[in-house]
Amino acid sequence: MPHVVTQSCCGDASCVYTCPVNCIHPTPDEPDFASAEMLYIDPAACVDCGACVAACPVDAIKPHTRLAEDEHDFLSINSAFYDVPRPRPLLAPVVPPLEVRERPRPLRVAVVGSGPAAMYAADEVLTVPGARVTMVERLPMPYGLARTGVAPDHRRTRGVAAQFDRIREQDGLDLFLNVEVGKDVTHDDLLAHHHAVVYAVGASADRPLDVPGAGLPGTASATEFVAWYNGHPDFADRTFDLSHPRAVVIGNGNVALDVARILTVGPAALAGTDIAPAALDALRRSRVEEVVVAGRRGPAQSAFTLPELVGLRSTPGVSVTVPPDDLGPGPADPKLDVLRGLAPGTDAPRRIRLRYLLSPLRILGRDRAEGVEFGRNALAGDGARAEPTGRTETVDAGLVLSAIGYRGLPVPGLPFDDATGTVPNEHGRVVDPRTGRAVPGAFVAGWIKRGPTGFIGTNKSCALETVRALVDDYNAGVLAEPGTGRGELAALLERRPALTP
Numbered sequence: 001m002p003h004v005v006t007q008s009c010c011g012d013a014s015c016v017y018t019c020p021v022n023c024i025h026p027t028p029d030e031p032d033f034a035s036a037e038m039l040y041i042d043p044a045a046c047v048d049c050g051a052c053v054a055a056c057p058v059d060a061i062k063p064h065t066r067l068a069e070d071e072h073d074f075l076s077i078n079s080a081f082y083d084v085p086r087p088r089p090l091l092a093p094v095v096p097p098l099e100v101r102e103r104p105r106p107l108r109v110a111v112v113g114s115g116p117a118a119m120y121a122a123d124e125v126l127t128v129p130g131a132r133v134t135m136v137e138r139l140p141m142p143y144g145l146a147r148t149g150v151a152p153d154h155r156r157t158r159g160v161a162a163q164f165d166r167i168r169e170q171d172g173l174d175l176f177l178n179v180e181v182g183k184d185v186t187h188d189d190l191l192a193h194h195h196a197v198v199y200a201v202g203a204s205a206d207r208p209l210d211v212p213g214a215g216l217p218g219t220a221s222a223t224e225f226v227a228w229y230n231g232h233p234d235f236a237d238r239t240f241d242l243s244h245p246r247a248v249v250i251g252n253g254n255v256a257l258d259v260a261r262i263l264t265v266g267p268a269a270l271a272g273t274d275i276a277p278a279a280l281d282a283l284r285r286s287r288v289e290e291v292v293v294a295g296r297r298g299p300a301q302s303a304f305t306l307p308e309l310v311g312l313r314s315t316p317g318v319s320v321t322v323p324p325d326d327l328g329p330g331p332a333d334p335k336l337d338v339l340r341g342l343a344p345g346t347d348a349p350r351r352i353r354l355r356y357l358l359s360p361l362r363i364l365g366r367d368r369a370e371g372v373e374f375g376r377n378a379l380a381g382d383g384a385r386a387e388p389t390g391r392t393e394t395v396d397a398g399l400v401l402s403a404i405g406y407r408g409l410p411v412p413g414l415p416f417d418d419a420t421g422t423v424p425n426e427h428g429r430v431v432d433p434r435t436g437r438a439v440p441g442a443f444v445a446g447w448i449k450r451g452p453t454g455f456i457g458t459n460k461s462c463a464l465e466t467v468r469a470l471v472d473d474y475n476a477g478v479l480a481e482p483g484t485g486r487g488e489l490a491a492l493l494e495r496r497p498a499l500t501p
Contacts (some may be wrong), residue, residue, distance in 0.1 A: 002046045002064060003041050003046055003062065004041060004062055004064050004071075005040055005041055005060055005061055005078055006060050006074045006307070007071070007307040007308070007310060007311045008060040008157045009060040009307065009457075010057065010157060010160055011036065011038060011454065011457035011458050012057060012458075013028050013033075014057060014457075014460075015055045017092055017094075018051040018092075020047070020049060020092075021045055021090070022088055022092040023041055024041050024042075024092075025039065025042070025088065027093050028461040033461070034453070037306055037307065038077075038307050040077070042078075043079045043082070044082070048063075050063075058159050058160050060156065070311075070314035074307075076334075077306060077310075080334055098124065098127055098467070098468065100128050100131075103481070104481055105195075105482060106130035106131055107128050107130070107131040107471075108131070108134070108193070109197070109198060110135075110190040110191075110193070110194040110489075111197075112197065112200065112411075113135075113201045113446070114135055114144060114175065115144020115145055115146060115200060115446065115459075116143075116144065116145070116146050116446065116456045116457075116459040116460075117200035117445040117446025117449075117463050118137075118198075118446070118463075119164045119167050120167075120445075120459050120463035121198050121445045121463035121467055122173055123170075124464050125467055125470075126167075126170050126173060131172060132172050132173075133174070134193070134194065134490075135173060136175075136179040136181065136185065137175065137177050137179065138178070138179065138181075139177065139178070139232075139233060139234075140233060141177065142164070143164050145202060146158070146161060146456055149227075149230070149255075151261065152229065152230065152262075153261070153269060153270060153275075160457075174490065176493055179493060184493070185493065186412070186413065187412065187413035187442070188413070189489070190489070192483050192484060193488060195480070195482060196470050196473070196474070196479050197441060197443065198445055198467075198470065199423065199430075199445075200448065200459075200463070202447045203406040203407055203408040203409075203447040203451070203452040204409060205406065205408070206222070206224075206404075206406055206407060207402075207405040208402075209221075209250060209402035209404060211362050211363060212363065213363030216365055216368055218241055218368045218369030218399055218400060220240065220399075221401065222249065222251070222255050222401045222403035223255075223403075223406065224238060225240065226258065228240065228276065228279055229262055230274070230276060236276075236278070239282070240399060241368075242282060242283070242286035242287060242399065244287065244396075244398020244399060245398075246288070246291070246395070246397045246398065247260075247288050247291045247398070247399040248292045248294060248371075248395055249291060249401045250402045250403065250404065251293075251405070253403060254304050255403045256293050256304065257293065257309070257312050260293050261318070263288050263291050264288065264290075264291055264317075265315055265316070265350075266316065267280060269316065290352075290353065291353070292353045292355055292397070293352060294355045294356075294360070294374065295354075295355065296358065296377065296386050297356070297384070297386045298326075298356050298357060299326065299335075299354075299356055300335075300384075302335060302339075306335045309335065309339070313338065317349055317350060318348055318350050318352055319348035319352070320351075320354065321344045321354070322339050322354045323355065357376060357378065358377065359375045360372055360374055360375075361373045361375050363400055369398065369399070369400045370396065370397070370398070371395055371397050372400055374394070374395065375388050375391070376393055377389060405452060406447065406452035408422050408447060409421075411423055411448065414439070415431070415432055415434075417433070420451055421451065422449060422451050423444045423448055425444050425449055426438070427466070428443045428466025428469045430442035430444055438473075440480065443469065445462055445463045445467075449462060449466065
């Protein structure tokens with residue numbers, strides 16, 4: 001097998017477009033692209049040209065002869081995707097260039113946010129000759145969850161920042177940090193200076209854990225914990241009690257596994273990464289020896305991806321196990337096969353226990369968290385739904401983190417769907433639900449558009465869809481001409497004393 005996609009795959013599909021024989025799937029125009037855990041190279045079709053290696057922004061693709069020992073599983077993971085034949089054209093999909101008709105002023109777009117969706121949206125806009133982008137970011141540093149959401153020891157994944165640096169350095173992009181829409185500048189301010197405003201503000205809140213005791217000291221969301229160890233300025237003064245030998249993480253997505261790994265990996269492995277110094281100091285003093293990661297349903301419904309599990313299994317000095325009773329019988333499946341193959345390390349100083357069929361009933365403790373009472377579940381007849389059995393189980397712990405998902409927050413001046421935590425939209429055009437009509441000049445991309453799904457690279461195709469809708473409206477004359485010159489917004493921002501452009 002000439003080339004292999006490995007764990008750090010971000011799914012941005014740059015490799016797809018460079019492959020001369022269309023052997024990397026799913027492609028963005030295939031129905032399973034949005035739900036894919038990673039991209040896969042067909043071992044029978046790959047011609048070993050190496051074009052994909054140069055295109056990948058996170059160094060996820062390697063020749064099979066250069067795989068590290070803990071990456072050899074990706075040989076079978078890639079090839080297994082093609083066990084079921086996939087009809088495909090000989091050539092990869094082509095993205096036609098954006099074309100604009102001549103108007104009084106070149107296209108000017110404001111982008112709110114600077115995370116992956118924002119950077120990809122800006123990059124697409126700047127393919128239009130003469131286009132200008134003004135990007136505003138609430139925080140003092142850019143790149144959103146690509147910087148503050150990716151674990152510091154995932155060095156290759158964090159390498160996507162280099163791609164964003166290149167986008168940021170393009171002529172035509174002006175970035176203003178420490179600027180909050182709704183406080184320092186309004187939607188109307190931005191629209192007065194631009195043809196359109198694209199909101200790519202992500203999903204910065206977390207879904208709350210709604211059980212008794214969830215607010216006790218010693219409880220927090222995984223979102224807060226991740227922001228803390230990644231040096232997010234909003235959480236610089238946050239502290240976590242790591243004095244108890246056991247922690248519990250409720251939820252079993254990729255964030256849950258990241259948190260469990262950071263709590264158990266030896267601090268020496270984190271030294272030299274981008275981890276916040278205060279967090280590294282706290283982890284050096286940590287007494288946590290075991291992390292229990294609890295999922296409500298069964299192993300087949302694990303929310304984490306197979307690449308993340310394979311990476312977790314290779315954490316040095318950490319034993320990753322699943323109790324046999326939690327696994328039970330089941331059909332052959334790559335993720336289940338890895339789970340069944342987990343064996344406790346006899347000399348591992350720290351442990352991660354993946355538990356299943358547990359629903360939190362309450363957090364135990366009076367003055368602070370002392371453990372979690374779980375209800376035991378059983379899978380329903382369809383094998384996917386979990387139903388309570390009436391039995392309970394108690395797990396002692398001094399730290400309880402909930403990792404049950406992110407959630408978007410309302411955007412000042414735009415409609416908001418509280419049920420989904422997104423801004424109502426059609427292909428990125430913001431839609432007023434009262435009238436069913438598009439809000440002129442307002443667009444969304446990323447998680448605030450589609451909800452917290454996908455990976456860093458998923459935002460690339462999402463942003464492209466939004467920018468194409470924007471350009472269509474620009475060409476149709478739907479977008480009003482800016483009422484001011486290009487430099488006037490910058491002057492307005494610089495006159496505001498709280499801002500640091």
